[in-house]
Amino acid sequence: MKKILTVITLFLFVQNLFAQIDSPLFVDSLQLKWVDEKYKAMTLEEKVGQLFIVAAYSNKDAAHEAGIENLVKTEAIGGLIFMQDLAVKQGELTNRYNKVAKIPLLIGMDAEWGLSMRLKEVKRFPWAMTVGAVEDNQIVKEMGNAIGEQANTMGVHFNFAPVVDVNTNPKNPIIGNRSYGSDVQNVADKGINYMLGMKEKSVLASAKHFPGHGDTSTDSHYTTPVVEHDLARLKSIELAPFQKLIDAGVPAIMVAHLSVPALDDSGIPTTLSKKVVTDLLKNEMHFKGLIVTDALNMDGVAKKYPPGEVDLMAFEAGNDILLFSQDVKTAKQKIIEKINSGEITEERLAESVKKILMAKYFVGLNNSKPIDTKDLVQNLNKPNYQILTSKIYENAATLIKNEGEILPIQNLINIKIAYVPLEESDYGVFYQNLNFHVTTDLVKIKSAAEVSKLKDYDYVIIGLHKSNESPYKSYKISDNAKAIVKAASENRNVILALFGSPYGLMNLDLSSTKAAMVMYQNLDMTQNAAAEIIFGAIGAKGKLPVDVNSDWKFGKTLKTDAMQRLGFAIPEAVGMKAEVIQQIDELAQKAIDDGATPGLQIVAAKNGKVIYDKSFGYQTIERKKKVSSKDVYDVASVTKVTATLPLLMEDVSKGELNLDQNLASILPESGRTDKGTLKLREILAHQAGLPPWIGFYKESVNVQNARLYLDYYSRKQDEEHPIKVTDNIYIIGTIKDTIMTDILYAPLGSKKYQYSDLGYYLFQEYLEKKYKKPLDSLVHEKLYRPMQMSSTFYLPRNQLDLEQIIPTAKDKIYRNQLLHGFVQDEGAAMMGGVAGHAGLFSSAQDLAKLMQMYLNGGSYGGQTFFSPQTIAEFTKDQYSGNRRGAGFDKLSGSSNNGYGHYGYTGTMVWNDPDEQLVLVFLSNRVNPSVDNKKLANGKYRENVRQALYDAVVKFH
Structure with a gap:
């Protein structure tokens, strides 16, 4: 009998051992040893307590x-x-x-x-x-x-x-x-x-x-x-x-x-x-x-x-x-009573308790350590968690209908878009991001009877924004919202975005809706992703996870491709440290507090994603109106690389121009002067010997008292004085010829680096004669309108509300007034506000699109403006000892391949192709006076750029 019991005991031991080894909780033999030791050391009360x-x-x-x-x-x-x-x-x-x-x-x-x-x-x-x-x-x-x-x-x-x-x-x-x-x-x-x-x-x-x-x-x-x-x-x-x-x-x-x-x-x-x-x-x-x-x-x-x-x-x-x-106390006693009575065996108890002990070893409780509560909340919210969260939302976004492949919207020229928010929750980020890509009107509709408000729009985007408070909130779409969607979709290009459960599709009539997507949750990240899918900053990738009804089944998915348009992301998602990026806030505020500028806009992007977009301060020193993202600044010499230069690059890309041909070949009148033999490359690299500046206006005004000479000006526009300088100041029509003559016959210096605006007057002359259009119309038609740079204009007072235009200097030597919507540069003013070197007004958001186009190799939003080879040619070092590219500024004595430009009014654009960085810094440091040098002396633009670089380098 004793032998039989021994065999049974051995059998049970082996059976238990194999069960433990076969368990998904098994780690190693040391685990089993630890479990047995702990189990044997416990009383019955303690064993039951473990349950x-x-x-x-x-x-x-x-x-x-x-x-x-x-x-x-x-x-x-x-x-x-x-x-x-x-x-x-x-x-x-x-x-x-x-x-x-x-x-x-x-x-x-x-x-x-x-x-x-x-x-x-x-x-x-x-x-x-x-x-x-x-x-x-x-x-x-x-x-x-x-x-x-x-x-x-x-x-x-x-x-x-x-x-x-x-x-x-x-x-x-x-x-x-x-x-x-x-x-x-x-x-x-x-x-x-x-x-x-x-x-x-x-x-x-x-x-x-x-x-x-x-x-x-x-x-x-x-x-x-x-x-x-x-x-x-x-x-x-x-x-x-x-x-x-x-x-x-x-x-x-x-x-x-x-x-x-x-x-x-x-x-x-x-x-x-x-x-x-x-x-x-x-x-x-x-x-x-x-x-x-x-x-x-x-x-x-x-x-x-x-x-x-x-x-x-x-x-x-x-x-x-x-x-x-x-x-617990009562439950323990009931279980112990059953064990003591034999109704529950010791083996049954051991089975569960040993599993629990195996689990404790599995999670490391054999070597338990206290929780470190220092920085606990911060450590629970590591940046990479938000990166992953954003990645999930982007990958989940599900396009279920795309009739005629309406998405992504490719051609943004001359289109009108309305956004209609429905249901109960926030839609702010979605609407804001739609507007980043193209001007979008917010149209509130309370009932199906009001859809006539949408009759003049080319596209209508409808957002169904359900509560994201908890997963248990109702997914149901109100009958009123359903009726609006149905009525709005009839004979219109309606794009629907459902920010809620896919079950919200259940009784929603989408038979006439052109496109529909499910975003699953109503959050900043999903609203951002939806806008990016609509305009092609990202592609649609998700699939429907449920059978909703006979129309919408599990697995339904339509894919779209990205179109090289800027999107949005948190800094960490593109390999940057948010805490370093946040230093830009401090630098911007310090610039304002130090009186370097009344206000500013800064936009930064990495890998095609905007990771920083903020406005600071006020439009003027009087601090009456805060700067907003849609306000426009006089970008001064940044005009060179955002207006004239891309048009020249297009000609080079098409083979109609090369940088080593002489000026006379594109501007024959220069052939009668010593300027005709200058190479375009020399002029663009500021190594042609041109004077740095000519004060054209000085001949037309008494600079001591800012009184205009009547030989040049009139208070009214007439045949002799057709060019508007500012309100109530018009200059003679021959002034452009005079300026051109002054440049062509100005003495040349030695061919060493010397920054000069004058070459861009010459390039403007070439472009306007070639295309038989003024520069402002030309660049708007070829570049700004296709890219939906809706806040970028020469002569902004003709296009924008005056309150959207940031004032610059109080001109005391020429125009004797606060310059509000009129170009600060005197030479550009004499050209009627449209010049190759200055005169452009823009927002940081718009210029970020243009600079991203450069980083894309000359393409944006599915349209190619010039070749990657062209941008490479213009941004490379042109001459030894010269920090300039062809038109672009570069870092002196550095191996950095970055390029960009500065503007006199306190502006800067900068690209780094190696790090895929874009930075746009716009300010009006000249308000109220051009004598304010604090922005340059404090190196605020450079420090913001360095902070952007530091965020990348430190992450690496």
């Missing part, structure tokens, strides 16, 4: 905290599930509770979309429904990895996620957005990758809600939902993802409080059913990991069974962890 995970809060009173501490100390509970809501406080409490724990506590949280689900200071990852639309499952693994990293930081070992319920019921009140969708394989793939990502960080994932909560119309927090399907359907849909995750090594599964007659017709909730937990999950599906109950305080079980009793039933059913127990 319990109770709820802890970081926002409750001292009595709650003392109660949890007492449970840890006297009841030897196995762990805690933290609910809400403060990270540092939770960290401190975790450390406090672990000090009295004999075996370190297993800390769990519901963190389906990251720790933000419970901690209010943490930024959230996307909901599962959004993730379900992503085709690249590696991105899902990255999300699991990032959430695992968050959990490590917070001392959380157990994430009660992912949800792998197949959401086949749109009316499901509790799953919905928490599900990856309605397709079994997609749900399983997403769940597996999410789980594996966390597993790499030694964080336990718990697939839920077994055996499947997707096709329910009631909430198990309040009742016991019934799943009526037969066994065949359950195995093919509800159970299938769980089996796939079991096969992939999921360490834990949470059992839901459901009634599933096909699995157990006794009426017992699945959590308490041995048929479901032991017979099905353990024996038939061969799951060997941890089995966790859903919260035992939920009415799905709590209404039927008293605290303590429900815990005992759950354990007897086969669960290992009793979650959210309401009465």
Whole structure:
């Protein structure tokens, strides 16, 4: 008999050993040794205590905290599930509770979309429904990895996620957005990758809600939902993802409080059913990991069974962890009584407790360390988490209709676009970003009867903005919004963006809508992505994760390509450090505080994404009107590289011009002077010997008292005085010939570097004669209008509201007035405000588009303006010892390949092709006086540029 008992004991030992090795919780032999030692050292009371995970809060009173501490100390509970809501406080409490724990506590949280689900200071990852639309499952693994990293930081070992319920019921009140969708394989793939990502960080994932909560119309927090399907359907849909995750090594599964007659017709909730937990999950599906109950305080079980009793039933059913127990002491005693009576065997207890100990070793509790609460919130919000979040939203965005390939909108010339926001939530970023690409009118429509307001628009963009407050908010679109969409779509190019659940499509008539996309959530990032898809800054990549109706099925996807247009991103998403970028704020404010300029605009982009776009200060020194992003500045000499130069580059690209031909070949009249033999390259590199400047205006005014000579000027425009200098000042029509003659006969100096404006008067003459159009019309037609640079003009008073134009200097020597919408440069003023070297007004946003076009190699928005070879030719070093390219400024004595230009009024544009950087800095440092040198002396433009470089270099 003794030998038989020995054999049986040995058999049970070997069987238990193999079960542990075969467990998804298995790490190594040292783990098993540690588990056995801990298990043997515990009393029966302590062993049973390990089964319990109770709820802890970081926002409750001292009595709650003392109660949890007492449970840890006297009841030897196995762990805690933290609910809400403060990270540092939770960290401190975790450390406090672990000090009295004999075996370190297993800390769990519901963190389906990251720790933000419970901690209010943490930024959230996307909901599962959004993730379900992503085709690249590696991105899902990255999300699991990032959430695992968050959990490590917070001392959380157990994430009660992912949800792998197949959401086949749109009316499901509790799953919905928490599900990856309605397709079994997609749900399983997403769940597996999410789980594996966390597993790499030694964080336990718990697939839920077994055996499947997707096709329910009631909430198990309040009742016991019934799943009526037969066994065949359950195995093919509800159970299938769980089996796939079991096969992939999921360490834990949470059992839901459901009634599933096909699995157990006794009426017992699945959590308490041995048929479901032991017979099905353990024996038939061969799951060997941890089995966790859903919260035992939920009415799905709590209404039927008293605290303590429900815990005992759950354990007897086969669960290992009793979650959210309401009465640990009573429950422990009931379980111990059953063990002492032999109704529950020691082996059954050992099975669960050893799994729990294996889990504790798996997450590193064999070498437990306190949580470091220093910089905890910052570490929970690492920049790379936001990068990943943005990446998910962009990859999830799903284009479901694109009739006639209307998207992306390519030709932006002479089109009118309206934006109609519908439903209840914020739309500001979407509208703002639409306007970045092209002027868009905001049209409020209250009912279908008002769609006549849209009759004159070429495109109508409608945004359905649902609340993003929680995943449980209703997805339904109001009847009024549906009627507006239907009516607006008739005979119009309507583009619809749904910022909410795809189930919002259910009863939405899109039969006449030209294009429609689902963005899943209503956030700055999704609004940004939608605008970028519409205008081609990014392509559409996502797929519909659910069957919505007969029109919109799982997997529906239409792809689009990007068109080299600027988009938006957070700095970290393009490899820059946000904290360094933020130094630009300080530099900008310091410039204003020091009196270097009344206000300014700064836009910076990296890798084709705007990562900084801010306006500071006021339009003038009087500080009456704040600067906005649509205000325009006199950009002074930046005109050279943003008006004249790109037109010359187009001619070079077409082979109609080359930089080594003589000036006389394009401007024959120069052949009668010594200027005719000058090479274009020499002129553009400021190495032709031209004088730096000629004060043309000095011959026409008494500079001592700023009195204009009547030989030149009239207060009224007439045939003799057709050129407007400013209001009520008109100059003789022959002045342009006089200026040209003065330049052509000005004495040449030696051919060494000397900056000069004069060559651009000559280039203007060439361009206007060749194309038989004034320069302002020419550049607008060829460049600004195709690029939708809607705030870029010569003569801005003819195009813009005066309040949108930033005033410059109080001219005391020539025009004797505040220059508001009139060019500051005197020579350009005498040319009527349109000159090759000055006269352009623009916003930083517009100039960023143009500078990005240069970085793109001469293309933008699907249109090519000149070749990459041309931009390379113009931006290379032209002569030894000369820091200039052909027209562009460069850094002196540096190997840096950056190029750009400065403007007298306090402006700068800069590109770096190596780092793919764009910087536009606009100010009016000359307000009120051109004598203000503080901007240059303080090197504010250079310091902002350096901050941009530092953000890249330091990141590297």
